[in-house]
Amino acid sequence: MSTTQNSVDNASLEDRLYTVKYEDPGESHLDVKVTGICEERCRTDDCVDVCPADVWREGEDGVPHIAYENCLECSSCRFACPHNNVVWTYPENGSGVTYSFG
């Protein structure tokens, strides 16, 4: 693959997330409709795989842990979920992420 000469210092995801302004909405704008669907029917973890910000993380009980304060508001999780089980609302009053260069 790439040589040392060509290597790029890729920032960690945590460093990347620090680059955006974020105002905590105070409560999660993300949830699952029916936890039983995650526990019993979902074998794919598509929400976990697609998320560019590690918001959706595999939970031990089969229900994803949601780190909503990482959310970049792309909403790929709600499109990805094969069971239409992701509840996605806009963070209230303009809170959540603010982009300067978007």
Add this chain to the structure above:
Amino acid sequence: MSEDDDRATPPAEPNYDDEFDAIVVGAGPAGSASALTMADAGLDVIMIERGAYPGAKNVFGGVLYTPTIRELTDIDDAPLERYVGEKRFGMLSPEDETAVSVKPNQWHQEPHNDSYTVLRGDFDEWFAEQAVEAGATLITETTVTDLIREDDGQIVGVDTDRPEGELRAPVVVLAEGGNSLVAEGADLKDPSPREDVAVAVKEVIEFPGDGNEIEDRFRLTEDSGVSYHYFGEGAVGDAFGGAFMYTNDDTVSIGLAYRIEDAVTSQPKPEQTLNEFKSHPAVAPLVRGGRTVEYSAKTIPEGGADAMPDLVHDGAVLVGDTAGLVLNNGVHLEGTNMAVESGYHAGNAIITAMANDRTDANALLEYPRNLEESFVVQNLERYEWLMETAVEDKDLLFRDLPRAIADASEEYFSIDRDPKAEHADEAKDRILQTIGGWSGAAKLAWRYRKVMTS
């Protein structure tokens, strides 16, 4: 609307606190274009933006194509970053690049082929300001939560997350972007299936140095810039999509987009795919030593003409990404210009409808009719087959062919003591083997004949 029967003679003291001629949900390019069009015609318009300012929630690649914006306003003061002086299409195997660069001298002359890199945080704010200067009202940090309907189904306003946040108008323009929760919540469109939606990640990178870093790295003069598109395994692995790099004034935008359908099955996570693209031998030298100053992500509706929802409803219209107006066929990447065009046609249709004192779906049909006549729908329809065919040929087009072409190029140009004819034959054989011989090549050419001929 019945209460607007006396529109021709407005009351002496109109109540502008909660009643407008039109409500625009979202102050992105589609929303601002519609608001500007309507405000110019004297309508009382309010734009509702959930971000701290227009553009605060937006993510864009990207090159902005400006013909329609010029039609609407003077762009001399617009926060454009650089005009596009070079387009490059790079086909990436895991380690190689085979590229075509397009640099017409004409692009260096005004109006620069109407193609400019922009940062949406700046551009959207400026464009919304044009609508405000034309008379529109803008409120920010306010989220529309629902539409208000009469008993007969006519939409007559919106509810927001503000206390007593109801606003009323005979028509609502839904310019929410691709994540259109209000339109979906009101059953004006279905959520897009994931095979019609791409996930995109992007970084903005700045470089330490003397201030000429961008010009030096990309061999630019003055305010010219580049638009680089990449496809193949080295761009997005085995997914269906592509990567990009654009030069801004002092930064570079770099990122990629691919189908969610692929992201959930066979890909590393999006930020890892971006890491691999940035580390590709053909890409790394361009961004080496840079510092990431912003990381962003969004979804893009790429379903094409077949996936467009109904654009008009009783008291509402859908524009921009909410209407699925994005063209991405690998060569042409467009969306913001289509958003502006749709906002413009929607605005004009609303002006006509309001003049007739009707805003039911039939009264608003001028919008979809004019949009169908415009480049927006014509281009979407023209490339519908291409997207469908390219998905079928994904492995050949994005994995096998880039590898074979890189391999054949290496062979064709290899320097040793063998005659050139032997290298040329070998190179030709490697490509033919990949595409199934001369008959395979003929079939492929026939499948994609419309790219050039219609």
